[in-house]
Amino acid sequence: MTNDKTVQMEIEDFISSFLQRQFGETPLSVDAAIRNPFIAIHLMGFLLPGEKNLIKRKELKRVGQTRDLLLNGVKPEMFQELAAITGCGVKEIYADWNFEKESGLLIVVLDTEVDPASLIYPNDVSKEAIHEIVIRISKIAQKAPETIESYWLDDTVLLIERRGLMVEIEKELIKNGVVEELRLAKRPLEHRVLDFLKLEPVVKHEISDIFVDWNFEEDKAYMVLIMEAKLN
Structure with a gap:
């Protein structure tokens, strides 16, 4: 599918x-x-x-x-x-x-394999440039991810997966069951950093919405950019 x-x-x-x-x-x-x-x-x-x-x-x-x-x-x-x-x-x-x-x-x-088409970037968009800015965002909010990958779900939806983000204090909070509080604290912080470090010049689209969420137990995060369609 x-x-x-x-x-x-x-x-x-x-x-x-x-x-x-x-x-x-x-x-x-x-x-x-x-x-x-x-x-x-x-x-x-x-x-x-x-x-x-x-x-x-x-x-x-x-x-x-x-x-x-x-x-x-x-x-x-x-x-x-x-x-x-x-x-x-x-x-x-x-x-x-x-x-x-x-x-x-x-x-x-x-629970299925990655579609190779999702890894193909538009000709005018640099994967390295996007990843570099996302790494900078991660460093400001917490730390650089150990790994990063991105997937184009269609022409206007880019999903970015980061792994290995959490600092030691966050890991201790998770061990103590402070999960929802951590999520609620991190959301506005990451959104503020995203607003500061503009992604639009590197994705070559106007961004209409950005969303983030985490799986703290697996130290994994997803960021999704919803973009406006380009006018012909």
Whole structure:
């Protein structure tokens, strides 16, 4: 299963109905980009009524914490349904949110091989330049990753995988069960650094959204750039 339009539509329809069923709200749009082993599901116009008042009061951390708890509670059903649609086992699901834009991203990691096409960069974009900036971002926020790889899921979605990021104090926090607190602290920090170190000149696209999430137990992180399509 790779970049199949029928599967893409089924995933988009499932996520829309799933969010409506679980949370009583349907996103204005759901767009899935698929290239094995990754699926990036971009949500636009998704904000729960109770969240709007909290966001007005600048309680973004509280909204993020509640979202994470809600999503963790329904992940088993998502795993099952997405596995049935794709015909592949689902290894992991990640999520990040931009509450000011009312957008979000779900990253699904399937139990299948990497599609070699995802490793091919556009002719006018330098993989080395992108990786260099991402390494600089990582150094500011924590430390340089031990390994880094990037995957084009389609012309406007770039997923970057980093491994070996955590410093010793973070490892100790994880051992003590301080996982959600660490995630909530790292998200805004990494987003601030991303805003400071501009990626648009090297990706040759206008970036409309950036999302990040971590698997702290495996010392792994994903960053996804959602870009505007180039005009012909």
